[in-house]
Amino acid sequence: MKVIASYSIKGGVGKTAASVNLAYASARAGNETLLIDLDPQGASSFYFRIGPGKKQKKGFFFNQKNRLLKNIRGSNYKHLDILPANLSFRNFDIMLSSMSKSRKRLKEMLALLEDEYDLVILDCPPNINLLSENVFNAADLILVPVIPTTLSERTYEQLIRFFDNNGYKKKKLRPFFSMAQSNNKLHRQTIKEMESRHPNFMKTIIEFSLEIERMGVHREPVLAYANKKSAAQAYRKLFNEVVSSLK
Amino acid sequence: MKLSKIRQSHYLLPDNMTKKNFLDTLGQEFIIKQVENTSEKIAILDSFEWALYEHRILAVRHDNQRISLWFDEEDILDPDEAHTIEDINARTRFWWQLPESPERDILKKLLDLRAMYPVYEGLLRTEQFNLMDNDGKILVFCQLLTIYRPENSRKAVFRMARLIPVTGYKTQNKQASELIKSLGGFMPRLSPIDSLLSALGVMPKPFNIKPQLDLDPQMSSREAASVIISIMIDKQRQTEPGIIKDIDTEFLHHYRVALRMVRAAVAQLKEVFPPNDVIELKQRFGALASETNRLRDLDVFILDKKRYMALLPPSLRDGLLPMFNDFEQSRTAEVRRIARWLASRAYKKEITELEERFKNNYSALETHWSEQPIINLAVTKIQKRYKKIQKAAAKITHDTPDQDIHNIRIACKKLRYLLYFFGSLFNKKQVKIAGRHLKALQNHLGIFNDLSVQAEFLENYLDETEHKSKKDIMLIASLGGLISSLHTMQLQERERCIDALAVFSNKENQRLFKETFVSEKTSKKDKGGRK
Numbered sequence: 001m002k003v004i005a006s007y008s009i010k011g012g013v014g015k016t017a018a019s020v021n022l023a024y025a026s027a028r029a030g031n032e033t034l035l036i037d038l039d040p041q042g043a044s045s046f047y048f049r050i051g052p053g054k055k056q057k058k059g060f061f062f063n064q065k066n067r068l069l070k071n072i073r074g075s076n077y078k079h080l081d082i083l084p085a086n087l088s089f090r091n092f093d094i095m096l097s098s099m100s101k102s103r104k105r106l107k108e109m110l111a112l113l114e115d116e117y118d119l120v121i122l123d124c125p126p127n128i129n130l131l132s133e134n135v136f137n138a139a140d141l142i143l144v145p146v147i148p149t150t151l152s153e154r155t156y157e158q159l160i161r162f163f164d165n166n167g168y169k170k171k172k173l174r175p176f177f178s179m180a181q182s183n184n185k186l187h188r189q190t191i192k193e194m195e196s197r198h199p200n201f202m203k204t205i206i207e208f209s210l211e212i213e214r215m216g217v218h219r220e221p222v223l224a225y226a227n228k229k230s231a232a233q234a235y236r237k238l239f240n241e242v243v244s245s246l247k
Numbered sequence: 248m249k250l251s252k253i254r255q256s257h258y259l260l261p262d263n264m265t266k267k268n269f270l271d272t273l274g275q276e277f278i279i280k281q282v283e284n285t286s287e288k289i290a291i292l293d294s295f296e297w298a299l300y301e302h303r304i305l306a307v308r309h310d311n312q313r314i315s316l317w318f319d320e321e322d323i324l325d326p327d328e329a330h331t332i333e334d335i336n337a338r339t340r341f342w343w344q345l346p347e348s349p350e351r352d353i354l355k356k357l358l359d360l361r362a363m364y365p366v367y368e369g370l371l372r373t374e375q376f377n378l379m380d381n382d383g384k385i386l387v388f389c390q391l392l393t394i395y396r397p398e399n400s401r402k403a404v405f406r407m408a409r410l411i412p413v414t415g416y417k418t419q420n421k422q423a424s425e426l427i428k429s430l431g432g433f434m435p436r437l438s439p440i441d442s443l444l445s446a447l448g449v450m451p452k453p454f455n456i457k458p459q460l461d462l463d464p465q466m467s468s469r470e471a472a473s474v475i476i477s478i479m480i481d482k483q484r485q486t487e488p489g490i491i492k493d494i495d496t497e498f499l500h501h502y503r504v505a506l507r508m509v510r511a512a513v514a515q516l517k518e519v520f521p522p523n524d525v526i527e528l529k530q531r532f533g534a535l536a537s538e539t540n541r542l543r544d545l546d547v548f549i550l551d552k553k554r555y556m557a558l559l560p561p562s563l564r565d566g567l568l569p570m571f572n573d574f575e576q577s578r579t580a581e582v583r584r585i586a587r588w589l590a591s592r593a594y595k596k597e598i599t600e601l602e603e604r605f606k607n608n609y610s611a612l613e614t615h616w617s618e619q620p621i622i623n624l625a626v627t628k629i630q631k632r633y634k635k636i637q638k639a640a641a642k643i644t645h646d647t648p649d650q651d652i653h654n655i656r657i658a659c660k661k662l663r664y665l666l667y668f669f670g671s672l673f674n675k676k677q678v679k680i681a682g683r684h685l686k687a688l689q690n691h692l693g694i695f696n697d698l699s700v701q702a703e704f705l706e707n708y709l710d711e712t713e714h715k716s717k718k719d720i721m722l723i724a725s726l727g728g729l730i731s732s733l734h735t736m737q738l739q740e741r742e743r744c745i746d747a748l749a750v751f752s753n754k755e756n757q758r759l760f761k762e763t764f765v766s767e768k769t770s771k772k773d774k775g776g777r778k
Contacts, residue, residue: 032248032249034248048384049382049383049384050384051382069248070415071415072248072414072415073413073414073415073416074248074385074412074413074414074415074416075385075413076377076383076384076385078327081248081414081415115249116248116249117248117249219382219383
């Protein structure tokens, strides 16, 4: 079982779109896939037409396996399950800090799912806190969507520093350009510069696309309703790149 | 999810249920979206031995274009779970005709030389529905599978609904199940493959060429011999339709094996029949066997084509092709001849007459042995046969003529048949061990014999045909190469036979035979206790 995270300190950069479409691509390739919606806003769950789970008692997430499995929902697609967002996720941070070994709890919890899934995708909330640190420990690969602008560049470098200062493995970090506009000169320039400074950037670039924006209307992954469009092809390419980096 | 997946459920539906009924009923609780609706000609495939059925595998040929396999019978006919083999046609029967794939490898193991052929043909309609809530979230996957007879595409002979639960929606799955039950759907008591076949009126009758006997030790020897011969004639006759249709080469092979066992029973248990009858029976059964010799020789050669080619250096391989073309042509003619013969009135009259004679205890004058308990005859025969082999083995040296080794092979075969016939009279475990030792020896003797038969066949082929052209010179060269490598292999196998014989006749095996084949069923343990 491999774990990948879609993570960024900044919001609105295409984390959920990436999670949803990569999860779908993975399931289509025959992998038993679980998408965990860690974002209390529950956008991933919404895209899969799954309402927020029943209000859970605090701490359910970090309890035993059975209770965890009980909350998993099958999606409309074979091999793809969702652990829906729940408003109580908001309290993660507080909860985690009161636990021992609190930076490895998520990793331990995911180990319980070892026999159930081939791939787990974590859709993370935009933050840098104790939950994020749990994600850094649990994930084999951390995808970081980066909009090719100066501001995003600074945030990404902030993340690298955090990894350096706290002893996390930097090689897990795999940024990719998201919402890029090929007709925007500034975007093109930023891409060029960042790629030369950070050779760990994924080759695939996810362009800004109306198809992707329409996901909220369709409530389906782009790959499901616009399979042949360039946006879908880009996510498929990104998934293949992820798979080969995981090997 | 893999392990914690809730099992899907199956319901057999009443024949008179309409699709409208079905949709209306489920529609009470769900929004239904039909996502698939296909209709195709299907054939359920299996071998004569029902090898796939025995392994709980279902094979279905669709529209003569592809074969679907289901390895988990819970999934049968579910298009999403099928392992598919593409690029086939209506005539694809053998594993080696399939494109390379993991599925082919599995079939290779199960079928070996056997063909798969249709055991049922009909029309399959596959309909898939998503049962959803108002948000369009799928709560249960539902399949409706219907099979119609090919001649009447309205009357359903089999109708099954399958509910595939979605993780996390247990309640809704139960709801759907209750609705289907309200339509008269019920969960079958039989396993999915069995309920399918029984609905279609297909009765699997797995075939095994080895006789499964359970003789009463006190049965009269003649009656026992009659039972054995009857069973083998019955097996022989079961293979006839397959030979006539030329489904695969195993039918003829088994025909000959069954016939050989009949002849072995007549010859080896000759004491239970009047001497004149034995002469007559031997002659009549022998005549049947010799009709099939040529076809079997050709079959064996053609099946081994690849192996022969591999024995030669690449430059000589093509030289053999004209010979194999010859064989294949002769085979076609020979198959036709045998099919005509088996279907002829003369053959039918002959075989039924023979069959009738053994059906209810062979009636003839009593002989010295005919009324004695079979156990006594069995012990005498097996002990005598083993001692004979043991004696012959003691005389074998590296200079022994090949003929002597052939004779031992024949003696071993006789012993093997005696174990088939009478094994059930003795301690099962020990018979099994004795059988295993014998088998090990027979394997080597068999290879040794095959090599010499093949070399001889090739020499005859060389003698019989006129050879002039350059092509023929290549053939002669190839055959020369082949015959000499068969000879080398035979010399090597001879050594292995001699070693195996030494093992088979060693002290340990002598004791095993002495203790196993006795008039009273005893195990080693009991014996030890009494001492």
